[in-house]
Amino acid sequence: MNDDDLESERPAPLPRSPELMRAGDTALLVVDMQERLLAVIPAANRIAWNCRRLIDGASILGVRTAVTEQNPEKLGATTAALSAGLTEAPHAKLAFSCGACGDLFPAWPAAGIERVLRCGIETHVCVQQTGFDLLAAGYRVYIAADAVGARGAFDHDTALRRMESSGATITTTEAALFEWCERAGTDAFRKISALAKESAP
Numbered sequence: 539m540n541d542d543d544l545e546s547e548r549p550a551p552l553p554r555s556p557e558l559m560r561a562g563d564t565a566l567l568v569v570d571m572q573e574r575l576l577a578v579i580p581a582a583n584r585i586a587w588n589c590r591r592l593i594d595g596a597s598i599l600g601v602r603t604a605v606t607e608q609n610p611e612k613l614g615a616t617t618a619a620l621s622a623g624l625t626e627a628p629h630a631k632l633a634f635s636c637g638a639c640g641d642l643f644p645a646w647p648a649a650g651i652e653r654v655l656r657c658g659i660e661t662h663v664c665v666q667q668t669g670f671d672l673l674a675a676g677y678r679v680y681i682a683a684d685a686v687g688a689r690g691a692f693d694h695d696t697a698l699r700r701m702e703s704s705g706a707t708i709t710t711t712e713a714a715l716f717e718w719c720e721r722a723g724t725d726a727f728r729k730i731s732a733l734a735k736e737s738a739p
Contacts, residue, residue, distance in 0.1 A: 557707070559680060561599040561718040565651045566592055569636060569658030569665050569686075570608040573617050579659055579687045583739040586619050588685035588711040589657045591733045593623045595715040598729045602651060604629065606636045608664060634664045637671030653678040655714055657685035662697035669701050679706040682714055 554560070571589055576582040596603045605616055605628040615621065616628055629639040636642065654677050656665055665686050672679045681701060688694040702708050709717075712734050719730045 559653050559655065559714060559717045560720070561601050563650050564653040564655055564680075564718065565602040565604060565646060566596045567636060567654050567656045567658075567668070568593065568603065568605040568616075568620065569656055569668060570606055570613075570660075571616050571620055571658050572607055572610065572613045573615070574613045575608070575659055576617060578689050580689070580691070581687060585657075585659065585685055585687045586617055587736075587739050588682065590620050590623065591711055591736065592655070592657055592682060592685060592714065593620060595718060595730055595733055597623060597625075598726055599718045601718055602646075602649060604642055606631055606639060606642075606658075606664075608632075608634070635667035635671045636664065637668060637675070643675075651677075653680060655680040655682060655709075657682045657711075659686065660688040660693070661686045662688050662693040666697045666701055669706050670704065673705055680709050680714070681706055682711050683708050684710050 568589055571586065576586065579585065593603060595601070603624070604626065605624055607613070607616060607628045607630050609632055610630050616624070629636070629642050631638050654672050656669060656679070658665055665681065669679050669681065681698070683698060688697065698708060715730050715733060719727055721727065
């Protein structure tokens with residue numbers, strides 16, 4: 539009896555929960571991870587590490603990824619620790635919300651993007667305002683709480699609570715990676731597992 543026969547004998551699985559992200563319907567949005575901004579953020583190394591793992595995982599699993607930069611002429615480019623893994627040019631903005639990047643979103647509906655996972659800085663400014671605009675536009679919104687940060691802990695914590703109370707889903711980097719992956723026993727799973735086993739900075 540081969541694996542196909544075993545699969546055909548098993549009862550049908552439960553339907554996949556609409557709460558869970560899928561690689562094919564989710565976009566990763568990396569918000570303003572620029573050197574001059576990171577320099578004033580506590581635990582910046584941890585945030586950048588988790589953002590990099592999300593970017594790498596998205597590349598492995600085919601998750602659409604977009605990056606923004608706040609006033610890059612003044613604040614510089616995305617940190618080199620992340621830019622090496624990017625395949626698309628960052629979207630520059632002056633508004634705090636990434637919703638102002640009119641060239642970023644038009645292709646998403648046709649690509650089947652219904653959910654957006656955000657990471658980056660700062661939690662209570664650009665990340666939060668972007669989240670509210672995405673919710674208003676009809677997207678399911680997620681935030682990797684260990685991949686965002688702000689200068690002040692109170693601002694960070696309050697922003698997470700406010701976004702969650704408004705309908706955003708709080709998650710973590712590792713949870714997101716395994717949601718996108720969905721199952722073990724594949725080459726993609728082995729690569730995602732390697733990301734999950736990395737030692738934090």
